Amino acid sequence: MRFDLVLDNANILTVDPARPRAGSLGIIGDRIVAVAGRGELAQFDAERTIDLDGHFVAPGFNDAHNHMQAYGATLNEVxxxxxxxxxxxxxxxxxxxxxxxxxxxxxxxxxxxxxxxxxxxxxxxxxxxxxxxxxxxxxxxxxxxxxxxxxxxxxxxxxxxxxxxxxxxxxxxxxxxxxxxxxxxxxxxxxxSLVHPRSVAEMSTNLGLASDRYLSEGITSCQEAGVGGILGTAEPVEVAAYQQARRANRLRVRVTMMASVDALHSCAHHADDNEPFSLDLGMHTGFGDDWLRYGATKIFADGSLMGCTAAMFEDFDGQPGNNGYFQMPESRLHELILAAHRSGWQVATHAIGDRAVSSVLDGYEAALQQYPRADHRHRIEHAGMTRAADVDRIARLGVIPVPQARFVSEIGDGMLRAIGPDRVGDCYRQRSFLDAGVTLPGSSDRPVVNGAPLLGIHDLVNQRTASGADFNPAEALTIDEAIHAYTVGSATASFDEHRKGSITSGKLADLVVLDTDLTAIEPDGIGDTKVLATMVGGNFEFDGASLA
Missing domain, CATH: 3.10.310.70 (Diaminopimelate Epimerase; Chain A, domain 1)
Structure with missing residues:
Protein backbone atom coordinates (compact mmCIF):
# COMPACT_ATOMS: atom_id res chain seq x y z
CA MET A 1 0.00 0.00 0.00
CA ARG A 2 1.19 3.47 -0.87
CA PHE A 3 -0.48 6.40 0.86
CA ASP A 4 -0.87 9.82 -0.65
CA LEU A 5 -0.52 11.30 2.83
CA VAL A 6 0.28 10.07 6.32
CA LEU A 7 -0.44 12.22 9.38
CA ASP A 8 1.72 10.94 12.23
CA ASN A 9 2.60 11.81 15.82
CA ALA A 10 -0.91 13.14 16.43
CA ASN A 11 -3.39 13.03 19.28
CA ILE A 12 -6.45 11.86 17.35
CA LEU A 13 -9.97 11.75 18.77
CA THR A 14 -11.72 9.51 16.25
CA VAL A 15 -15.30 9.72 17.64
CA ASP A 16 -15.43 6.05 16.62
CA PRO A 17 -16.36 3.74 19.51
CA ALA A 18 -14.43 0.88 17.90
CA ARG A 19 -11.19 2.84 18.33
CA PRO A 20 -11.65 6.08 20.29
CA ARG A 21 -8.02 7.29 20.04
CA ALA A 22 -5.25 6.98 17.47
CA GLY A 23 -1.84 8.46 16.70
CA SER A 24 -1.61 8.32 12.91
CA LEU A 25 -3.75 7.92 9.83
CA GLY A 26 -3.22 7.19 6.15
CA ILE A 27 -5.06 8.91 3.31
CA ILE A 28 -5.49 7.95 -0.33
CA GLY A 29 -7.29 10.48 -2.49
CA ASP A 30 -10.05 12.03 -0.43
CA ARG A 31 -10.51 9.05 1.92
CA ILE A 32 -9.09 7.80 5.16
CA VAL A 33 -7.80 4.28 4.52
CA ALA A 34 -5.90 3.50 7.73
CA VAL A 35 -6.12 4.54 11.38
CA ALA A 36 -3.28 3.42 13.63
CA GLY A 37 -1.03 4.22 16.56
CA ARG A 38 1.87 6.64 16.39
CA GLY A 39 4.58 5.40 14.03
CA GLU A 40 2.63 2.30 12.99
CA LEU A 41 2.26 3.43 9.37
CA ALA A 42 5.98 4.11 8.89
CA GLN A 43 6.43 0.68 7.28
CA PHE A 44 4.30 1.77 4.31
CA ASP A 45 5.31 4.05 1.47
CA ALA A 46 3.80 7.52 1.47
CA GLU A 47 3.95 10.38 -1.02
CA ARG A 48 4.06 12.73 1.96
CA THR A 49 4.26 12.38 5.75
CA ILE A 50 3.41 15.23 8.11
CA ASP A 51 4.49 15.14 11.74
CA LEU A 52 1.74 16.86 13.73
CA ASP A 53 3.92 17.24 16.81
CA GLY A 54 1.28 15.85 19.16
CA HIS A 55 -1.48 18.24 18.09
CA PHE A 56 -5.10 17.33 18.76
CA VAL A 57 -7.06 16.11 15.72
CA ALA A 58 -10.81 15.59 15.50
CA PRO A 59 -13.33 14.98 12.72
CA GLY A 60 -14.22 18.15 10.82
CA PHE A 61 -17.13 20.04 12.33
CA ASN A 62 -20.52 19.94 10.63
CA ASP A 63 -23.01 22.76 11.21
CA ALA A 64 -26.43 21.12 10.80
CA HIS A 65 -28.37 24.37 10.38
CA ASN A 66 -26.88 27.52 8.91
CA HIS A 67 -27.54 30.07 6.17
CA MET A 68 -24.26 30.18 4.33
CA GLN A 69 -25.02 32.46 1.41
CA ALA A 70 -26.92 34.88 3.66
CA TYR A 71 -23.99 34.93 6.09
CA GLY A 72 -21.57 35.74 3.28
CA ALA A 73 -23.80 38.67 2.32
CA THR A 74 -23.65 40.11 5.84
CA LEU A 75 -19.88 40.47 5.54
CA ASN A 76 -20.47 43.36 3.13
CA GLU A 77 -23.35 44.96 5.08
CA VAL A 78 -23.28 47.44 7.95
CA SER A 193 -38.70 41.64 -2.82
CA LEU A 194 -37.01 44.96 -3.65
CA VAL A 195 -33.49 43.69 -2.89
CA HIS A 196 -33.92 40.05 -3.92
CA PRO A 197 -33.23 38.00 -5.92
CA ARG A 198 -29.49 38.50 -5.86
CA SER A 199 -27.44 37.74 -8.94
CA VAL A 200 -25.72 34.38 -9.26
CA ALA A 201 -22.36 36.17 -9.31
CA GLU A 202 -23.10 38.01 -6.05
CA MET A 203 -24.33 34.87 -4.31
CA SER A 204 -21.27 32.94 -5.51
CA THR A 205 -19.05 35.65 -4.05
CA ASN A 206 -20.93 35.45 -0.77
CA LEU A 207 -20.37 31.69 -0.64
CA GLY A 208 -16.65 32.17 -1.16
CA LEU A 209 -16.44 34.66 1.70
CA ALA A 210 -18.38 32.32 3.96
CA SER A 211 -16.20 29.34 2.99
CA ASP A 212 -13.06 31.14 4.03
CA ARG A 213 -14.49 31.91 7.45
CA TYR A 214 -15.91 28.42 7.96
CA LEU A 215 -12.62 26.72 7.17
CA SER A 216 -10.78 28.94 9.65
CA GLU A 217 -13.24 27.68 12.30
CA GLY A 218 -12.83 23.97 11.54
CA ILE A 219 -16.06 23.53 9.57
CA THR A 220 -15.77 20.97 6.78
CA SER A 221 -19.51 20.42 6.16
CA CYS A 222 -22.66 22.44 6.66
CA GLN A 223 -26.36 22.12 5.99
CA GLU A 224 -27.93 25.13 4.27
CA ALA A 225 -31.35 25.65 5.89
CA GLY A 226 -33.38 26.88 2.96
CA VAL A 227 -32.18 27.47 -0.60
CA GLY A 228 -34.64 29.29 -2.80
CA GLY A 229 -35.58 31.94 -0.27
CA ILE A 230 -36.99 32.17 3.25
CA LEU A 231 -38.89 34.81 5.22
CA GLY A 232 -39.45 37.21 2.37
CA THR A 233 -36.34 36.51 0.32
CA ALA A 234 -36.58 35.02 -3.15
CA GLU A 235 -33.59 33.34 -4.78
CA PRO A 236 -35.08 31.25 -7.61
CA VAL A 237 -31.73 30.03 -8.97
CA GLU A 238 -29.70 29.89 -5.76
CA VAL A 239 -28.54 26.36 -6.50
CA ALA A 240 -26.89 27.68 -9.65
CA ALA A 241 -24.83 30.00 -7.44
CA TYR A 242 -23.67 27.06 -5.32
CA GLN A 243 -22.67 25.18 -8.45
CA GLN A 244 -20.83 28.18 -9.86
CA ALA A 245 -18.96 28.71 -6.58
CA ARG A 246 -17.99 25.04 -6.58
CA ARG A 247 -16.73 25.14 -10.17
CA ALA A 248 -14.64 28.20 -9.32
CA ASN A 249 -13.23 26.44 -6.24
CA ARG A 250 -14.74 29.08 -3.97
CA LEU A 251 -17.11 26.67 -2.25
CA ARG A 252 -14.57 24.69 -0.26
CA VAL A 253 -16.76 23.09 2.39
CA ARG A 254 -19.31 20.37 1.73
CA VAL A 255 -22.90 21.58 1.60
CA THR A 256 -26.20 19.74 1.96
CA MET A 257 -28.99 22.04 0.78
CA MET A 258 -32.52 22.15 2.16
CA ALA A 259 -34.88 23.28 -0.58
CA SER A 260 -37.45 25.82 0.57
CA VAL A 261 -40.91 24.27 0.43
CA ASP A 262 -41.98 27.39 -1.49
CA ALA A 263 -39.93 26.07 -4.42
CA LEU A 264 -41.73 22.71 -4.51
CA HIS A 265 -44.68 22.15 -6.78
CA SER A 266 -46.93 19.34 -7.93
CA CYS A 267 -45.79 17.65 -11.12
CA ALA A 268 -47.52 15.70 -13.86
CA HIS A 269 -47.16 12.00 -13.13
CA HIS A 270 -48.19 8.52 -14.13
CA ALA A 271 -51.46 7.32 -12.67
CA ASP A 272 -49.66 4.55 -10.78
CA ASP A 273 -47.36 6.96 -8.96
CA ASN A 274 -47.90 9.05 -5.85
CA GLU A 275 -48.31 12.70 -6.70
CA PRO A 276 -44.75 14.05 -6.77
CA PHE A 277 -43.98 17.26 -4.90
CA SER A 278 -40.84 18.44 -6.68
CA LEU A 279 -38.65 21.45 -7.50
CA ASP A 280 -36.42 23.02 -10.09
CA LEU A 281 -34.39 25.88 -8.49
CA GLY A 282 -32.05 26.11 -11.45
CA MET A 283 -30.53 22.63 -11.23
CA HIS A 284 -28.45 21.59 -14.22
CA THR A 285 -26.08 18.86 -15.36
CA GLY A 286 -23.30 17.97 -12.92
CA PHE A 287 -25.28 18.40 -9.71
CA GLY A 288 -25.03 16.06 -6.72
CA ASP A 289 -21.90 14.63 -5.15
CA ASP A 290 -19.93 14.57 -1.89
CA TRP A 291 -19.49 18.35 -2.11
CA LEU A 292 -22.96 19.59 -2.99
CA ARG A 293 -26.32 17.87 -2.84
CA TYR A 294 -29.92 18.19 -1.80
CA GLY A 295 -31.10 17.15 1.66
CA ALA A 296 -34.44 17.97 3.29
CA THR A 297 -37.13 20.42 2.29
CA LYS A 298 -37.57 23.36 4.66
CA ILE A 299 -40.94 24.52 6.01
CA PHE A 300 -41.65 27.42 8.39
CA ALA A 301 -44.19 26.82 11.16
CA ASP A 302 -43.74 29.84 13.43
CA GLY A 303 -41.50 32.74 14.41
CA SER A 304 -38.90 33.71 16.97
CA LEU A 305 -38.54 33.20 20.73
CA MET A 306 -36.41 36.27 21.37
CA GLY A 307 -38.82 38.32 19.24
CA CYS A 308 -41.90 36.88 20.98
CA THR A 309 -43.51 35.69 17.74
CA ALA A 310 -43.08 31.91 18.24
CA ALA A 311 -46.33 29.95 18.62
CA MET A 312 -46.68 29.19 22.35
CA PHE A 313 -49.26 27.48 24.54
CA GLU A 314 -48.97 30.27 27.10
CA ASP A 315 -48.41 34.01 26.74
CA PHE A 316 -44.93 35.45 26.68
CA ASP A 317 -43.80 36.71 30.05
CA GLY A 318 -45.29 40.11 30.85
CA GLN A 319 -47.21 40.24 27.55
CA PRO A 320 -50.84 39.30 28.22
CA GLY A 321 -52.58 38.14 25.07
CA ASN A 322 -49.37 37.52 23.10
CA ASN A 323 -48.65 33.85 22.63
CA GLY A 324 -47.15 34.24 19.15
CA TYR A 325 -48.54 32.91 15.91
CA PHE A 326 -48.07 30.42 13.07
CA GLN A 327 -46.66 31.46 9.71
CA MET A 328 -49.60 29.77 8.00
CA PRO A 329 -52.82 28.00 9.05
CA GLU A 330 -52.00 24.74 10.81
CA SER A 331 -54.11 22.84 8.27
CA ARG A 332 -51.86 24.17 5.49
CA LEU A 333 -48.74 23.31 7.49
CA HIS A 334 -49.92 19.71 7.82
CA GLU A 335 -50.81 19.55 4.11
CA LEU A 336 -47.28 20.59 3.16
CA ILE A 337 -45.74 18.06 5.54
CA LEU A 338 -47.92 15.29 4.12
CA ALA A 339 -47.19 16.19 0.49
CA ALA A 340 -43.43 16.37 1.07
CA HIS A 341 -43.36 13.17 3.13
CA ARG A 342 -45.46 11.29 0.56
CA SER A 343 -43.04 12.31 -2.18
CA GLY A 344 -40.03 10.90 -0.34
CA TRP A 345 -38.56 14.10 1.07
CA GLN A 346 -36.91 14.36 4.42
CA VAL A 347 -38.89 17.19 6.00
CA ALA A 348 -37.21 19.88 8.14
CA THR A 349 -39.72 22.21 9.79
CA HIS A 350 -38.80 25.39 11.65
CA ALA A 351 -40.69 25.25 14.96
CA ILE A 352 -39.60 27.22 18.02
CA GLY A 353 -42.61 27.67 20.29
CA ASP A 354 -43.96 24.66 22.20
CA ARG A 355 -47.32 24.94 20.40
CA ALA A 356 -45.53 24.90 17.04
CA VAL A 357 -43.35 21.92 18.02
CA SER A 358 -46.44 20.00 19.10
CA SER A 359 -48.30 20.85 15.89
CA VAL A 360 -45.38 19.79 13.68
CA LEU A 361 -45.23 16.47 15.51
CA ASP A 362 -48.96 16.09 14.87
CA GLY A 363 -48.26 16.61 11.18
CA TYR A 364 -45.39 14.12 11.12
CA GLU A 365 -47.37 11.51 13.02
CA ALA A 366 -50.36 11.81 10.69
CA ALA A 367 -48.13 11.57 7.61
CA LEU A 368 -46.35 8.49 8.96
CA GLN A 369 -49.64 6.81 9.79
CA GLN A 370 -51.01 7.43 6.30
CA TYR A 371 -47.77 6.66 4.44
CA PRO A 372 -45.46 4.60 6.71
CA ARG A 373 -41.76 5.05 6.00
CA ALA A 374 -38.81 3.66 7.89
CA ASP A 375 -35.82 5.86 8.69
CA HIS A 376 -37.39 9.09 7.45
CA ARG A 377 -35.32 11.29 9.81
CA HIS A 378 -37.78 14.19 9.65
CA ARG A 379 -36.41 17.14 11.58
CA ILE A 380 -37.62 19.95 13.80
CA GLU A 381 -35.35 22.92 13.24
CA HIS A 382 -34.68 24.71 16.55
CA ALA A 383 -37.23 22.97 18.83
CA GLY A 384 -36.81 26.02 21.04
CA MET A 385 -39.52 25.13 23.55
CA THR A 386 -40.28 21.43 23.90
CA ARG A 387 -42.56 19.96 26.56
CA ALA A 388 -41.50 16.69 28.21
CA ALA A 389 -44.36 14.82 26.54
CA ASP A 390 -43.14 15.99 23.14
CA VAL A 391 -39.58 14.85 23.89
CA ASP A 392 -41.08 11.38 24.24
CA ARG A 393 -43.02 11.81 20.98
CA ILE A 394 -39.88 12.94 19.15
CA ALA A 395 -38.16 9.75 20.28
CA ARG A 396 -41.12 7.51 19.42
CA LEU A 397 -41.55 8.97 15.93
CA GLY A 398 -37.84 8.92 15.05
CA VAL A 399 -37.71 12.69 14.59
CA ILE A 400 -34.42 14.60 14.87
CA PRO A 401 -34.51 17.93 16.75
CA VAL A 402 -31.95 20.53 15.67
CA PRO A 403 -31.54 23.01 18.56
CA GLN A 404 -28.87 25.70 18.64
CA ALA A 405 -26.81 25.78 21.82
CA ARG A 406 -25.02 28.79 20.31
CA PHE A 407 -28.11 30.82 21.20
CA VAL A 408 -27.37 30.29 24.90
CA SER A 409 -24.55 32.78 25.31
CA GLU A 410 -25.42 35.20 22.49
CA ILE A 411 -29.18 35.64 22.81
CA GLY A 412 -29.99 33.60 25.90
CA ASP A 413 -30.69 36.61 28.12
CA GLY A 414 -33.34 37.84 25.69
CA MET A 415 -34.93 34.39 25.47
CA LEU A 416 -35.08 34.09 29.26
CA ARG A 417 -36.84 37.45 29.48
CA ALA A 418 -39.34 36.32 26.84
CA ILE A 419 -40.42 33.11 28.60
CA GLY A 420 -39.87 33.95 32.28
CA PRO A 421 -38.30 31.68 34.93
CA ASP A 422 -41.05 29.06 35.11
CA ARG A 423 -40.55 27.64 31.61
CA VAL A 424 -36.77 27.57 31.36
CA GLY A 425 -36.65 23.78 31.70
CA ASP A 426 -38.36 23.39 28.31
CA CYS A 427 -36.04 25.85 26.54
CA TYR A 428 -33.45 24.59 24.06
CA ARG A 429 -33.17 21.12 25.50
CA GLN A 430 -30.05 19.11 24.70
CA ARG A 431 -29.51 16.41 27.33
CA SER A 432 -33.20 15.53 27.41
CA PHE A 433 -32.96 14.49 23.77
CA LEU A 434 -29.84 12.40 24.31
CA ASP A 435 -31.34 10.73 27.37
CA ALA A 436 -34.41 9.83 25.27
CA GLY A 437 -32.18 8.12 22.69
CA VAL A 438 -32.63 10.86 20.09
CA THR A 439 -29.95 11.96 17.62
CA LEU A 440 -28.63 15.40 18.58
CA PRO A 441 -26.82 17.47 15.91
CA GLY A 442 -24.71 20.57 16.48
CA SER A 443 -25.67 23.77 14.71
CA SER A 444 -25.65 27.57 14.88
CA ASP A 445 -28.33 29.14 12.62
CA ARG A 446 -25.63 31.53 11.45
CA PRO A 447 -25.86 34.50 10.75
CA VAL A 448 -28.31 34.75 13.65
CA VAL A 449 -25.28 34.26 15.92
CA ASN A 450 -21.54 33.70 15.57
CA GLY A 451 -21.44 30.18 14.17
CA ALA A 452 -17.96 29.05 15.25
CA PRO A 453 -18.39 25.38 16.32
CA LEU A 454 -15.95 25.70 19.23
CA LEU A 455 -18.25 28.37 20.66
CA GLY A 456 -21.17 26.01 20.10
CA ILE A 457 -19.39 23.21 21.95
CA HIS A 458 -18.59 25.69 24.72
CA ASP A 459 -22.28 26.60 25.08
CA LEU A 460 -23.46 22.98 24.97
CA VAL A 461 -21.23 22.29 27.95
CA ASN A 462 -21.37 25.52 29.97
CA GLN A 463 -25.00 26.72 29.56
CA ARG A 464 -24.34 30.35 30.54
CA THR A 465 -25.66 33.54 28.97
CA ALA A 466 -23.65 36.62 28.04
CA SER A 467 -24.56 38.20 31.39
CA GLY A 468 -23.15 35.18 33.23
CA ALA A 469 -26.57 33.83 34.23
CA ASP A 470 -27.26 30.11 34.19
CA PHE A 471 -29.43 29.27 31.19
CA ASN A 472 -30.65 25.67 31.47
CA PRO A 473 -27.87 23.84 33.34
CA ALA A 474 -29.83 20.58 33.59
CA GLU A 475 -29.46 20.32 29.79
CA ALA A 476 -25.63 20.63 29.76
CA LEU A 477 -23.58 18.02 27.91
CA THR A 478 -20.11 16.63 28.54
CA ILE A 479 -17.35 17.78 26.18
CA ASP A 480 -17.32 14.37 24.47
CA GLU A 481 -21.09 14.53 23.93
CA ALA A 482 -20.83 18.04 22.51
CA ILE A 483 -18.09 17.02 20.06
CA HIS A 484 -20.23 14.03 19.05
CA ALA A 485 -23.12 16.40 18.29
CA TYR A 486 -21.02 18.54 15.95
CA THR A 487 -19.61 15.50 14.13
CA VAL A 488 -21.56 12.22 14.15
CA GLY A 489 -24.80 13.86 15.26
CA SER A 490 -24.84 16.34 12.40
CA ALA A 491 -23.79 13.71 9.88
CA THR A 492 -26.64 11.45 10.98
CA ALA A 493 -29.15 14.30 10.63
CA SER A 494 -28.37 14.44 6.89
CA PHE A 495 -27.99 10.67 6.23
CA ASP A 496 -24.20 11.09 6.02
CA GLU A 497 -22.95 8.99 8.93
CA HIS A 498 -21.50 6.39 6.51
CA ARG A 499 -19.14 8.99 5.01
CA LYS A 500 -18.65 11.71 7.63
CA GLY A 501 -18.53 12.35 11.35
CA SER A 502 -15.72 10.11 12.58
CA ILE A 503 -12.12 9.34 11.73
CA THR A 504 -12.69 5.87 10.39
CA SER A 505 -11.22 3.93 7.48
CA GLY A 506 -13.38 4.49 4.40
CA LYS A 507 -14.73 7.87 5.41
CA LEU A 508 -13.90 11.23 3.89
CA ALA A 509 -10.62 12.75 5.05
CA ASP A 510 -12.26 15.78 6.69
CA LEU A 511 -10.37 16.82 9.83
CA VAL A 512 -9.66 19.72 12.14
CA VAL A 513 -6.38 20.29 14.00
CA LEU A 514 -6.61 22.24 17.29
CA ASP A 515 -4.01 23.73 19.58
CA THR A 516 -5.51 22.00 22.64
CA ASP A 517 -7.00 18.62 23.48
CA LEU A 518 -10.64 19.58 24.00
CA THR A 519 -11.24 16.59 26.23
CA ALA A 520 -8.49 17.55 28.66
CA ILE A 521 -9.25 21.20 29.44
CA GLU A 522 -11.52 23.03 31.83
CA PRO A 523 -14.97 23.68 30.27
CA ASP A 524 -14.54 27.45 30.55
CA GLY A 525 -11.62 27.26 28.13
CA ILE A 526 -13.36 25.51 25.24
CA GLY A 527 -14.25 28.72 23.43
CA ASP A 528 -10.64 29.94 23.59
CA THR A 529 -9.31 26.91 21.70
CA LYS A 530 -7.63 27.79 18.38
CA VAL A 531 -8.06 26.06 15.03
CA LEU A 532 -4.63 25.40 13.55
CA ALA A 533 -5.70 23.72 10.32
CA THR A 534 -8.73 22.29 8.53
CA MET A 535 -8.53 19.44 6.03
CA VAL A 536 -11.26 18.66 3.51
CA GLY A 537 -10.90 15.61 1.29
CA GLY A 538 -7.24 15.08 2.14
CA ASN A 539 -6.18 18.69 1.47
CA PHE A 540 -5.46 21.39 4.03
CA GLU A 541 -7.94 24.04 2.88
CA PHE A 542 -6.99 26.17 5.89
CA ASP A 543 -3.50 25.94 7.34
CA GLY A 544 -3.02 28.73 9.83
CA ALA A 545 -0.06 27.00 11.48
CA SER A 546 1.72 25.96 8.24
CA LEU A 547 1.44 22.29 9.19
CA ALA A 548 1.69 21.19 5.59
Missing part, protein backbone atom coordinates in the same frame (compact mmCIF):
# COMPACT_ATOMS: atom_id res chain seq x y z
CA UNK A 79 -22.40 45.39 11.05
CA UNK A 80 -24.97 46.01 13.79
CA UNK A 81 -24.43 42.98 16.05
CA UNK A 82 -24.05 43.31 19.79
CA UNK A 83 -20.28 43.78 19.66
CA UNK A 84 -20.59 46.61 17.13
CA UNK A 85 -23.42 48.76 18.49
CA UNK A 86 -24.84 49.07 22.00
CA UNK A 87 -27.59 51.66 21.60
CA UNK A 88 -29.92 53.09 18.99
CA UNK A 89 -27.70 56.17 18.92
CA UNK A 90 -24.69 54.04 17.93
CA UNK A 91 -26.79 52.10 15.42
CA UNK A 92 -28.00 55.30 13.77
CA UNK A 93 -24.42 56.62 13.68
CA UNK A 94 -23.29 53.49 11.84
CA UNK A 95 -26.01 54.00 9.25
CA UNK A 96 -25.02 57.67 8.89
CA UNK A 97 -21.41 56.68 8.22
CA UNK A 98 -22.44 54.23 5.48
CA UNK A 99 -24.82 56.83 3.99
CA UNK A 100 -21.95 59.29 3.62
CA UNK A 101 -20.21 56.93 1.15
CA UNK A 102 -23.29 55.56 -0.64
CA UNK A 103 -24.55 57.20 -3.84
CA UNK A 104 -27.86 58.99 -3.38
CA UNK A 105 -30.76 56.59 -3.75
CA UNK A 106 -28.60 53.50 -3.14
CA UNK A 107 -29.76 50.93 -0.60
CA UNK A 108 -28.13 50.75 2.82
CA UNK A 109 -28.49 47.34 4.44
CA UNK A 110 -27.57 46.68 8.06
CA UNK A 111 -27.11 43.20 9.48
CA UNK A 112 -27.48 41.62 12.89
CA UNK A 113 -29.07 44.16 15.22
CA UNK A 114 -30.67 42.72 18.35
CA UNK A 115 -33.13 44.97 20.16
CA UNK A 116 -32.55 42.95 23.34
CA UNK A 117 -28.92 44.09 23.35
CA UNK A 118 -29.55 47.77 22.68
CA UNK A 119 -29.60 50.03 25.73
CA UNK A 120 -33.19 50.98 24.95
CA UNK A 121 -34.30 47.34 24.52
CA UNK A 122 -36.50 48.19 21.59
CA UNK A 123 -36.35 48.27 17.81
CA UNK A 124 -35.24 51.49 16.09
CA UNK A 125 -37.95 53.44 14.27
CA UNK A 126 -38.19 54.88 10.79
CA UNK A 127 -38.05 58.40 12.25
CA UNK A 128 -34.66 57.75 13.90
CA UNK A 129 -33.26 56.40 10.63
CA UNK A 130 -34.75 59.28 8.62
CA UNK A 131 -32.63 61.78 10.56
CA UNK A 132 -29.41 60.44 9.07
CA UNK A 133 -30.60 58.88 5.82
CA UNK A 134 -33.59 60.66 4.32
CA UNK A 135 -32.56 59.98 0.71
CA UNK A 136 -31.24 56.43 0.93
CA UNK A 137 -33.63 53.52 1.48
CA UNK A 138 -32.50 51.73 4.65
CA UNK A 139 -33.17 48.07 5.52
CA UNK A 140 -31.99 46.72 8.89
CA UNK A 141 -32.14 42.94 9.22
CA UNK A 142 -32.67 41.70 12.76
CA UNK A 143 -30.21 39.05 13.92
CA UNK A 144 -33.05 36.51 14.24
CA UNK A 145 -34.13 36.96 10.62
CA UNK A 146 -37.71 37.38 11.86
CA UNK A 147 -37.83 41.21 11.78
CA UNK A 148 -36.74 44.05 9.55
CA UNK A 149 -36.73 47.79 10.20
CA UNK A 150 -37.09 50.37 7.41
CA UNK A 151 -36.73 54.11 7.09
CA UNK A 152 -39.40 56.17 5.35
CA UNK A 153 -37.67 56.05 1.95
CA UNK A 154 -37.69 52.25 2.05
CA UNK A 155 -41.30 52.18 3.26
CA UNK A 156 -42.36 54.32 0.32
CA UNK A 157 -40.65 51.98 -2.13
CA UNK A 158 -42.25 48.97 -0.42
CA UNK A 159 -45.65 50.74 -0.36
CA UNK A 160 -46.04 50.00 3.33
CA UNK A 161 -49.56 50.92 4.40
CA UNK A 162 -50.84 50.83 0.84
CA UNK A 163 -50.88 47.13 0.02
CA UNK A 164 -52.06 44.06 1.89
CA UNK A 165 -49.77 42.44 4.45
CA UNK A 166 -48.96 38.78 3.64
CA UNK A 167 -50.49 36.12 5.88
CA UNK A 168 -48.24 35.31 8.83
CA UNK A 169 -46.83 38.83 9.00
CA UNK A 170 -47.38 42.08 10.88
CA UNK A 171 -46.61 45.72 10.04
CA UNK A 172 -46.04 47.41 13.42
CA UNK A 173 -47.58 50.83 14.07
CA UNK A 174 -47.00 53.69 16.48
CA UNK A 175 -49.44 55.10 19.02
CA UNK A 176 -51.22 56.99 16.26
CA UNK A 177 -51.69 53.91 14.11
CA UNK A 178 -49.01 54.78 11.53
CA UNK A 179 -46.34 52.26 10.41
CA UNK A 180 -43.20 52.81 12.48
CA UNK A 181 -40.82 50.91 10.19
CA UNK A 182 -40.88 47.49 11.87
CA UNK A 183 -41.93 44.44 9.84
CA UNK A 184 -42.54 41.08 11.52
CA UNK A 185 -42.17 37.64 9.96
CA UNK A 186 -43.82 37.28 6.52
CA UNK A 187 -44.43 41.05 6.29
CA UNK A 188 -40.75 41.22 5.33
CA UNK A 189 -41.79 40.06 1.87
CA UNK A 190 -42.97 43.63 1.25
CA UNK A 191 -39.42 45.00 1.28
CA UNK A 192 -37.16 42.05 0.60
Missing amino acids: PLHGDAVHSIEELVAAIAERASSTPQGGWIVGAGYDHNKLAERRHPTCHELDRVSPDHPVLLNHTSGHFATLNSAAMRLARIGEIDVPDGGVVAVDDEGRPNGLLEEQAQQLVR
